[in-house]
Amino acid sequence: MATPLVVSEVCKSFTMHLQGGIRLPVVTDVSFSLSAGECAVLGGPSGAGKSSILKMIYGSYAIDSGQVIVTHDGNLVNLATADPRTIIAIRRDTIGYVSQFLRAVPRVSARDVVAEPLIARGEALETARGRSEILLERLNLPERLWDLPPATFSGGEQQRVNIARGFITDHPVLLLDEPTASLDKANREIVIAMIDEKKKAGVALLGIFHDQDVRDVVADRIIDVTEFAPNRKAA
Amino acid sequence: MTDEPLLRVRSISKFYGNRIGCNDISFDLWPGEVLAVVGESGSGKTTLLNCLSTRLLPTSGTVSYRMRDGAFHDLYRMSEAERRFLMRTDWGFVHQNPADGLRMTVSAGANVGERLMAVGQRHYGNIRATATDWLSRVEISEDRIDDQPRAFSGGMRQRLQIARNLVTSPRLVFMDEPTGGLDVSVQARLLDLLRSLVHELGLSAIVVTHDLAVARLLSHRMIVMKDGHVVESGLTDRVLDDPQAPYTQLLVSSILQV
Numbered sequence: 001m002a003t004p005l006v007v008s009e010v011c012k013s014f015t016m017h018l019q020g021g022i023r024l025p026v027v028t029d030v031s032f033s034l035s036a037g038e039c040a041v042l043g044g045p046s047g048a049g050k051s052s053i054l055k056m057i058y059g060s061y062a063i064d065s066g067q068v069i070v071t072h073d074g075n076l077v078n079l080a081t082a083d084p085r086t087i088i089a090i091r092r093d094t095i096g097y098v099s100q101f102l103r104a105v106p107r108v109s110a111r112d113v114v115a116e117p118l119i120a121r122g123e124a125l126e127t128a129r130g131r132s133e134i135l136l137e138r139l140n141l142p143e144r145l146w147d148l149p150p151a152t153f154s155g156g157e158q159q160r161v162n163i164a165r166g167f168i169t170d171h172p173v174l175l176l177d178e179p180t181a182s183l184d185k186a187n188r189e190i191v192i193a194m195i196d197e198k199k200k201a202g203v204a205l206l207g208i209f210h211d212q213d214v215r216d217v218v219a220d221r222i223i224d225v226t227e228f229a230p231n232r233k234a235a
Numbered sequence: 236m237t238d239e240p241l242l243r244v245r246s247i248s249k250f251y252g253n254r255i256g257c258n259d260i261s262f263d264l265w266p267g268e269v270l271a272v273v274g275e276s277g278s279g280k281t282t283l284l285n286c287l288s289t290r291l292l293p294t295s296g297t298v299s300y301r302m303r304d305g306a307f308h309d310l311y312r313m314s315e316a317e318r319r320f321l322m323r324t325d326w327g328f329v330h331q332n333p334a335d336g337l338r339m340t341v342s343a344g345a346n347v348g349e350r351l352m353a354v355g356q357r358h359y360g361n362i363r364a365t366a367t368d369w370l371s372r373v374e375i376s377e378d379r380i381d382d383q384p385r386a387f388s389g390g391m392r393q394r395l396q397i398a399r400n401l402v403t404s405p406r407l408v409f410m411d412e413p414t415g416g417l418d419v420s421v422q423a424r425l426l427d428l429l430r431s432l433v434h435e436l437g438l439s440a441i442v443v444t445h446d447l448a449v450a451r452l453l454s455h456r457m458i459v460m461k462d463g464h465v466v467e468s469g470l471t472d473r474v475l476d477d478p479q480a481p482y483t484q485l486l487v488s489s490i491l492q493v
């Protein structure tokens with residue numbers, strides 16, 4: 001089976017220069033791989049470094065050492081050393097990300113926020129907006145909100161805009177940072193169904209889910225992040 | 236996507252006597268890319284921008300620009316006339332103070348039309364039609380076309396300056412604090428406008444700003460400057476979410492939360 005993402009021996013620490021240069025190790029020797037069509041879930045308590053791992057894979061955190069190899073455009077690319085331009089291309093075509101919070105842009109409607117990743121890939125405006133509406137409707141976002149910028153939406157509404165934006169493309173790797181955190185049961189069920197469809201389409205998913213019931217349904221495998229804890233090595 | 240940068244900057248330095256303006260700065264700017272240059276006042280951002288845009292002769296280093304024919308030309312080996320032509324047509328420069336980039340005593344329409352005439356357009360009707368179209372794209376109503384920018388608000392002047400710069404379909408736009416001095420609601424409108432225009436037109440841009448939120452919204456990549464040196468550079472959200480250099484950490488941690 002294809003492995004679109006391989007993480008090997010990744011280490012991460014934060015150096016706080018403003019606090020006298022103290023070094024906070026986050027994770028060491030993170031190693032796992034992701035197969036097409038599976039959903040792996042990062043498990044472990046808060047502060048174990050789950051989000052940091054997702055952010056390193058997405059390129060928004062620097063990787064101190066180790067490699068993250070992704071199959072992009074038929075080539076293997078190491079994200080730890082890729083230049084910004086390559087990471088932008090990887091985000092456009094290969095790795096999608098649903099974050100916990102929406103970073104809303106003033107004056108851009110919910111419909112267009114969702115359509116944007118498709119437009120960036122060269123889809124026609126009308127087609128992209130059409131696809132966006134289908135997703136927003138499926139996620140039960142009231143139609144009267146589609147024309148409004150999501151900045152004033154409730155937490156759950158913003159989250160659904162975020163999910164729609166992440167799921168609209170067919171990126172082969174999808175990272176999910178607590179996509180169901182502020183959703184009610186009915187909407188959680190919909191997201192679960194959408195994750196299932198992604199799996200069937202051969203997408204490799206890596207997620208963080210705090211609700212036990214969602215995790216039990218979607219996870220094919222739990223990756224225990226505490227195994228990568230830095231102090232473990234010393235012990 | 237082409238596989239060559241639009242602008243190649245190599246070891247640009249500018250000294251004012253024995254003071255450093257900016258020191259040994261190198262990077263490539265790619266087509267469609269927006270680069271933010273951030274740092275506090277006096278860090279050399281504007282000196283760098285002026286050295287890149289031929290407004291200020293650097294002490295050393297080279298800046299080469301890929302012309303529309305695909306050949307790279309060293310900016311400081313071109314003739315003055317060639318450089319000026321480039322400035323008027325293929326480039327734009329958005330000043331912090333719109334009065335520096337506009338002619339305050341001719342009409343809004345003429346401000347936009349002048350750049351069109353610089354690229355050889357002579358048909359008055361066409362020039363006016365294009366000017367009207369651009370005014371509406373920057374959300375200035377058509378009935379203001381014959382007014383002078385003196386009669387415009389700060390936000391309108393800035394939008395007019397942007398229209399004036401973009402009307403010739405430049406490939407590269409330099410912006411010096413484009414939203415500085417505007418109140419936040421006008422800023423949001425301007426940012427949204429810039430963001431969508433950059434997108435639609437596939438512009439490359441170098442934006443100097445001290446506002447990290449502006450950098451986050453507009454740019455793909457960022458350079459952080461301090462005392463004339465580049466202390467950190469990289470993908471915008473990487474620099475802001477995981478700043479490495481002590482100065483960048485200070486800058487990011489100094490943002491006020493609303």
